[in-house]
Amino acid sequence: MTSPLISPAETAAYGDLPAPAPHSDAELTALLGLLTAPGARIATVVVGHSRDTASRSAAAAFAEAWRALGRLPVLAVVDWPESAASWLRAARRFTAEEPDAWVVAAAPLGWAQMSRRLRHSTDWDPTRTYGFAALGDSRIPALAGPATLQGMRGAAADGSTWTVDRAWVTHRLPARPPTARPRGTL
Numbered sequence: 001m002t003s004p005l006i007s008p009a010e011t012a013a014y015g016d017l018p019a020p021a022p023h024s025d026a027e028l029t030a031l032l033g034l035l036t037a038p039g040a041r042i043a044t045v046v047v048g049h050s051r052d053t054a055s056r057s058a059a060a061a062f063a064e065a066w067r068a069l070g071r072l073p074v075l076a077v078v079d080w081p082e083s084a085a086s087w088l089r090a091a092r093r094f095t096a097e098e099p100d101a102w103v104v105a106a107a108p109l110g111w112a113q114m115s116r117r118l119r120h121s122t123d124w125d126p127t128r129t130y131g132f133a134a135l136g137d138s139r140i141p142a143l144a145g146p147a148t149l150q151g152m153r154g155a156a157a158d159g160s161t162w163t164v165d166r167a168w169v170t171h172r173l174p175a176r177p178p179t180a181r182p183r184g185t186l
Contacts, residue, residue, distance in 0.1 A: 004120035005086070006113055006143055014143055017108035020050070020134035023058040026159030027133050030174065032065055034130055034153055034161060035101060043071065044099040048078045048090075048114070050106040058105035058132050075099050082110040087117035095122040104154075105132040112143040119148045126164070127151030136162040138169045 035042050045066060049059035056079075063074045075097040080090035091114065094102065102124070104111060111131070118124035131154035141149040141164050149164040156162060159174040 004113075004116040006109075006116065010143060011109065014139045017137070017139060018134070020052055020054040020058070020105065020107055020132070021157065022054050023061060023105070023132055024157045024159075026174075027155045027157045028058075028061055028065060030155035030159045030161055031062065031103070031130055031132065032069065034155065035066075035103070036069065042100040044075050044097070045071075045101050045103050046076045046078065046094060046097050046099045047074050047103045048080070048094050048106065049104070050082055050110040051079050052082070052107055055105040055107060055132075055134070059103075062103055062105065080106075080110060080114055082107050084113070087114050088121055090114060091117045091122050091124070094118065095124050100128065102129045103131070104129060104135060106135065108134055108137055108140050109143070111135055112140050115144045115148050119145075125151075130154055133157045136169050136171065138167070141167045141169065 047059045047063055049055040059077060063077065066074060076093065078090055078094045080087060095118065126149045129152045131152060133156045136154050136156050146167060152164045154162050156171060160171050162169050162171045
């Protein structure tokens with residue numbers, strides 16, 4: 001069995017990944033919109049985050065906003081380090097509750113490592129996983145490996161959304177309200 005850990009050479013090939021920035025109100029609103037969209041059927045969530053300040057804050061803000069919507073409580077909040085020997089303990093805690101969805105606020109490299117461990121050692125499903133803006137970078141699915149993050153979705157700081165599709169992150173602009181057009185006769 002091969003290790004799911006990302007080698008230092010693989011990490012170096014993608015350069016320095018940015019640290020998570022504080023989340024925006026538009027980002028949190030868009031993320032909640034993805035989870036509560038008609039037909040989403042998401043009642044239970046587990047929130048995961050890396051241990052940096054921005055990720056902790058985003059995870060706490062999500063949990064508070066989720067409760068404010070009158071949703072079932074967050075089943076668990078799981079954190080993990082940016083670097084670890086295997087991530088197995090965190091992966092097992094992250095998937096133990098079997099939620100309808102997982103919400104992730106994390107540093108990019110730590111999430112790439114964690115997602116590899118999740119795919120390798122658990123029944124985690126990336127199509128039921130939603131992330132904050134820091135994870136909407138195509139280098140992350142490339143580092144995580146083929147199909148590891150296929151179908152994961154998330155929100156960007158400007159309120160747009162993104163999806164991982166065939167190892168690429170594609171962004172969709174936020175919906176704009178229709179503009180008023182003058183009515184009258186010509």
